[in-house]
Amino acid sequence: MNNSESDYEEELEAFLIWMKDAGYTAYTQKSYLADVREFLEGLNSKPLESVKKLHVVSYLTSVRERGVSDATRNRKHASINCLFKALIELELLSVNPAAGIKKSKTEKNREPVYLDEGDLQRFLSAIDGKYRSRNLAVFLLMSYMGLRVGEVHTLNLSDYNAERRLLRVFGKGRKWRNVPVPEDVAPYLEQAIKERLNPWRSKEEAMFISQKGRRLSIRGIQGIAANTFGRFQNGVPEAHRRPYSSHKLRHSFATMLLRKGADLRTVQELLGHSSIQTTTVYTHITSREKEEAMARLQISMPMMEAPATK
Structure with a gap:
């Protein structure tokens, strides 16, 4: 000290x-x-x-x-x-000198980095190794159910209801939410639970266990993601590599839902955002989509007049 x-x-x-x-x-x-x-x-x-x-x-x-x-x-x-x-x-002080100080303005209109569905498939295919079933389940929960890294870390075995295909998630602001498990994801989650590593403590409730027998840590999940993203971008020149991280899988989930026409309020509930303003960051549109939208316009213009001659 x-x-x-x-x-x-x-x-x-x-x-x-x-x-x-x-x-x-x-x-x-x-x-x-x-x-x-x-x-x-x-x-x-x-x-x-x-x-x-x-x-x-x-x-x-x-x-x-x-x-x-x-x-x-x-x-x-x-x-x-x-x-x-x-x-x-706790009555140890009476004044808060940090109150009322303005936040720094973050770049609100910055588009989140995300993977499209084709990239997601390639990323999931890059997951390999001894703990593949565990790691695959972890990243499926993030990319197809929108869980945060910390939420995956805190999951317990009792949080999954296999019969109802429902996952109980403890999120930010100490709020619980229920997230439906997609039919295609459920078998992978159940396989990971079936092949769960033996915990060091017999009473350990964690759904995902590290090779050391403890609850899989946030840093551990981020490390596995970094290694997998490294393999995923193998062969891509350094200058063209994108700054992917485990949290980008959550971005991908939100983007996919909105592009498939999901209601913004529903996406807010699934992501566990307290404010819908936070969810609107995912409503980004690509240049290609803008061009395609403009191309759909049926424009009937009047004939252009010939330039007047002197």
Whole structure:
């Protein structure tokens, strides 16, 4: 433990207790604590009750100057805001200096990177190795049911109802949602459950187990995806490779549904978005689709007049 941590040991412990009680995932707890520790380190042992908005803004500015994305800067702001909110609720502080600071504007109109159906087939075909049935099921849940990495990680065996072909998913905002399992996906999920690796603890409920016998971690899923995407893009020149990641499978699911005419509200429910505004990012249209739409127009124009001659 470094000096800054020992100075704020009570506050950090209180923050962790608050996050656990609020139901934050282990992954979020770890991320928020890392952000908060970085912030506290720059305070030079200043008591938290003396921290002003200026100190928070100064830290966030230094973060941006390091070249991190707007999304990362906003997450760090959320972590610090959460810390002060927790300490106020636990009656250790009375003021939140992180409140009221504006978020960085992220690029709202940026089109998500996704795979079309042909690419998805090729990606799924690139899954191989000893744990193929497990990894295939993981990526089918993401690409054909829209699950987030963290949601796959938290799945338990009891969350799947094989009789009703329904999966109970614990999502963002600590909300549950039921997602129907497509008829073609169900056999792969059931095979993965049947071939599930033996867990290290006999009472382990996790649906997906790592080779070490523990719940398959978020980092583990991301690593398997990175390796598979590497094989998927094998032969593609480095300059033309796309920045694929496991989360792009969820993008692909949303894009496919909307292109097949699914209602935006239904897609919102399936993805577990609290706001429909988040879902609208998937309504991107390609140049080819624009050209095809324009080509369908039946245009009847009046005859052009011949240019007048002098």
